[in-house]
Amino acid sequence: MSNSSRDTAEGAGWGAVERGAYRRLMPHRTRKISWLDPRMLWAARNGLLASWFGDPTGRTRARWVAQRAAAGAPADKVIRRDDPERFSFLVLGDTGEGDEPQYAVVPGLLKEGRDTRFAIVASDVIYPVGSADDYGDKFFRPYRDYRAPIYAIPGNHDWYEDLGAFMRVFCGDAPPLPPEPAPRPLTRAWLRSLLWHRPRPDAGQHLDQARALRSDPAQQAVQPGPYWAIDAGPVRIVGIDTGLLGTVDAEQGAWLREVSKGPRPKILVTGSPLYVDGRYRPYPVEGGGTVDDIVRDPDHRYVAAIGGDIHNYQRYPVRLADGRTIQYVVAGGGGAFTHATHTIPRVDVAGVTERDFRCYPLRGDSLAFYSRLYGRRLRLRRFFTLTDAEATAVIAERLAVPPTRAPGAPVRVTRRMRLVAGLLGTGRRPDRARRFRLPVRRIYTQVFSPGSATYSPPFFKCFLRLDVGPEAVRLRCHAATGNRAQEVDPPVEDEVTIPLV
Template sequence: MTTTAEPPRSPDPGPVERETVPRPSQDEDPADTFEQRKGTRWLEPRLLLQTAKQVAISGVLGQYNDKRELMGGISPGGYLDLGGAGTRDDDGNLWLDYVSDLGDSFEATYSVAALLSRPTLDLAPQEGEATTTRRGRLLVMGGDECYPAASVDEYENRLIGPYRAALPGKEPDAPFLQAVPGNHDWYDGLTAFMRTFCQRRWIGGWRTRQARSYFATRLSDRWWLWGIDIQFDTYLDEAQLAYFTEIARELQPGDAILLCTAKPSWVAATDEDCEAYATLDFLERTVIRPRGAGVRLALTGDRHHYSRYEAADLAQRITAGGGGAYLSATHHLPTSIQVPPPTSRARSKSPSVRYTQGAVYPTPEDSRRLRWGILRLPFTTPAFAGLLGGIYAVLAVALGAALREPARGLPADLRAVDAALRDAGWARLAGGLADSILALLLGLVVVGGAIAFTQDMGRWRGRTVGLLHGLAHLALAVSVIRLAVTLTAEVLAVPAPWSLALVVLLVFVGGGILAAELVAWYLLLADRARLNVNELFAGQAIPDRRNFLRLRLEPDETLTVFPVGLPRVPRGWERRPDWRAGERERFQPADGQLHPFLIEPPIRIPRTPPATGAATSRTDEAHRMDEAQRMDEAHRMDEALPGGMA
C-alpha cells in the first residue's frame, strides 16, 4: 500500500488518498501538446547575455527573497510511504529510477524518457550477461529539470511534453515522481518548479508527490530517501532543517539514508571549494548520525556525466547527470576524494572519509578525445562567430578612421578611410589602437571580455591567461584586417570606396570564423590547466552518452544500483504510424534504435557497513559508541525539539 504519511508515523498509516488533480486525457495526442526544442547552445550571444542577467538577478534576489523561507507556511505533507507490500514486485523488490539534468534538447530528453517509461529493460555490461530491470515505483529527478532557465513554457516544452509523449499516463497504478531543484530551476525564484512539482500534477504518466522543494520518502522499514534543496549551493534554511529534524524522529539505529542533492559537493570540495561539503556534513552530523543512522548512498547531478566514488564501508557517492543536457568532461575527475576535506576551516566538522573512484562514463580517454570537437565551434554556433566578426569589422573601420587624412563629405571620408587602411602596415594598424577612442574601447572590451571569460579570473593565473587570450584576439584582428586590405587592393584591385566595403565584409566573415576558432583553441589549451573545462564541453552541446540509474531495494535491505548508459541519441524522431491513444512512446527513432547498457556491473550497497573485512567510515570513537549511548543522545535531541512539524 502506498500512502502519504504525516510523521510521527502511526501504526496504521491509513488508506490511499484520493487524487485531487484529474488524470491526463487519454484521447489527446501528446505529440501535439508541446514544441520540440533544440539543445541549448551556451555560447550564443543572446543566451550568454540572458544567462548572465538571470544569474545576477537570481543571485541578488535569492539573498532577500528565499522561497524556501516562504515555504515554511506550506504544510510539508509528511512523507511518501512506499514500504507497503503493494509497491513490491513478485520477488519482494522495490524499484526506483533516478534521472538528473534533463529538459534540454528533445532528442536527448525524449531518448531517456522513453527508456524510463518501459516496464522492463534488459541491461548488460559491454561484456557480460543481461539483467532484467523494472520501471521504478518512484522516479526521482535530481535537479536542473529545465534548461536554459526555468519558466512555465520551458518546463512544458522541454520536460513535461517529452515525458508525456513517452508515457501518456493510462496506467491505473501509476508511478510517483519527486524532484529536487538545481540552480537552473532557481533562476525564476523557483516559481515554475513549485507549480510543476508541488501541486500534485501529472508529468506524463508519473504523479508528483511533494509540497515543498524538498521531501522524504520511506522506502522500507530501514531505508529512507531524502531530497534536499541547497538553492544556489547555500545553507539549509530553518523550515527545511526543521522538516528533516522531525522526519529523523522516525529513524532507528542502523537505518540507511539515500540522499539526493543538486550538486556533487564531494567533488567540488576537492577541486573547487574546500567548504562545499559543509552543508551535507552538517545535515549528517547534526540530524542523521545522532539517531544512529547513516547516509549509505548520495546521488546528484549538476555535472552531466556518470561518476562513482566508494568508501571502505561500501558507502557510495554517485553523480548521474545524463538526463538530457550537454555532456560534461570526466578526464579531470580526482581519483580519490576526502570529505569533509582536511583543508576545511569549519569549526565543527566530521572526521574525513576517503572515497576512491569507481567507474566513470564517458571514460577519461573518450572524454579527452571529445575535446577536439570544439574546433567545429564557428560552424556549430555561427552566432558566436558573427558576434566576434562584428567586433573585428567595427575595429577595422575605427582604425581606418583614426589613421585617415581629414576629408570633407561622406564619399571623400570613405575614400580617406580606405586609403589609410591601404597605406598602413601591420605595425601602424596595431599602433592605431591607441589613436582612436572607439578602437581603444573596443580593444579594452575584447581584453576585458577574455579575462572575464576565464573561469579562474579571480586568481593571478586566470587573469594572466585571460590577458594573453585577449591580446591574441587583438593581434588576430589586426592581421585579418591587413590580409583583407591586401586581398582587395593588391590581388583583386577593387577600386575605392567599394574596396572598403569588401574589406569590412571579409573581416566580418573571415575574422568571425578565425576568432571563434581562436576561442576554440584557447579552450583546448586552457583545459590542460583545468581552466574553462565546462565551457569546452558546453560549447559543443554533445547530446550523446546519456545516463540514468535504476535502483532495486531487496527484501534483505540491500540496495542495488544499475547505472544505465546510452551511447548514442538518435538524431531524428518521427511519429509512430501505428500508435494508439494512451500507448507508450509516441515517437520512434528515424535513424536507428536505443541501445542502453550497464555502465558497470550492479553496485550492491548493504544497509549497514560490513561488520568485518573493511574499516567503516566512522571514527574509532564512533565505533566504540554502543547502541545505548546513541539512543540516549537521540532522546535528548527529541526533548529539545518543538512538538510539531514546521
C-alpha cells in the first residue's frame, strides 16, 4: 500500500509528481462553481430565507413522503437487501461540483470499490442548488463505471430547489409536488414565497439521456424517500435528512425512533455531522430530544454516526458512560471545495483528545494548502506561502502537539510563519483560544473557504470503505489527491475496527 500523508510529504501529494488520469473521465466542458460569484449566492438564497422567515423543509418533506407512500413505498421505509454476512460498501459525501476535485476521487473509488455491494452519498449530491440539469455531469457521468447501486441522503444544497430533482433521480422518478395554496399576504411565509428560488419549468429535459450512463440493471435502486434504512447483512444503516437548517421534523423523528429499535447493530448516515471541528452538534428533533439522544440510547445499538456537509474527514471516538464507544465521523471530502482542518483547535470534547482525534487533510497540509491559495488570490505569494514542513512546524507549536507526519530536517518557526498561521485562522489550545482568536478567523473560514476550489493537485479529497462482518466493521478513509500515485494505490489515511458484539 502506498504511503499516506501521515508517512511522507509525497504521500500527501506534495512535490513534483505525475498528475492522475482522472481528466479523461470529465466532459469536454465543465462549469466551475465560484461561491464568491453574487449570481451563485443569489441562486442559493433559500437557506438564508428559511432562517429569516421560517423553514418550510419539514412540511415539504412530509408531502414527498406521503407521495411516495401513495405510490407503494414501504411504510417502514426500510430497504431489505440480500447481502451476505460479510460484505463491503462505500460512503462519500458532498460530491457534486462536477469539476476536477470530484472526478479525481473516481479512479481510486472504482479501484477500492470494485467488490463493494453499494455506495451511499451522504449530503449534497449536486451543487449549487440541486438542479436536475446538473445530474448528468455531476452524478451519472462520474459514477457511470461503478457497477453497484448508489443510495443518497440529501444535503442542504439538494433542498435549494425543494428536492424535486433528488426525488426524480433516487425515488422512482417521483412526479413534482402540486403547488401549495398561496400564503396570506404580509405574513412571513408570504415574504418567503416572494423571494423563494424555484426550478425552471423546463429543468431536467436531458435527465433521461443522463440516466443512460448508469442504465445497467445492477446499478439500479429506488429509495422509499429522502430518509430510509437499509438492512444489509448483519447491520442496519439508517439515513436521515436534515434539510436546509439541520433540523429533523416530528414525523421523521418518530420514524427514526421506531426504526432504531431492535438488536441489530446500526450505523447512522446524516447530512449534518454530530461532532465536527471540535464541537458537539446533537441536532434537534421537532417536538423534543435530539438525534444524538437516539444514537446514544443503548437499546438502539448504534456503533457509528457518519455525516457529510463539512468537506473533509474527521473522526471522534466517543466513549459513553456505559463503556460503549461510538465512532462519530465527518465524511464530506467526496468532491466539493476543501474545508480547512487547520482551523480546528486542540481537540478536547466528550472525552476525545488530540491523541484520539483523526482528520484529513492533516492540519499542516491544510495550512500549506490555504497559504498557497491566499498567496495567489491576494498576489502576496512570497509572504503567505508556507511549505508543508513549515506549516507542520507552526501547527505543532500553536497547538502544542507533536508533528503528525514524521519530521524531516528541523524547521525554525519564524515570525512570518506565525503571522500567516494567525491570519489564516489556525486553531490554538482551548485555554488560549479566546485570548488569541483573530477577528478575521470567521470571515476567512466562512467566506474565503467556499471560494477555495483549486484545479491543480493535491486536492485532499477522500471516500470511505466499510467492510462489514458479523463481529465488526472495519472503516477506512482513502485519500484522493489528484496525483497518479494515489490513483493507482489509494492510501489509507485512517482506519478503525468497530466491534458489533
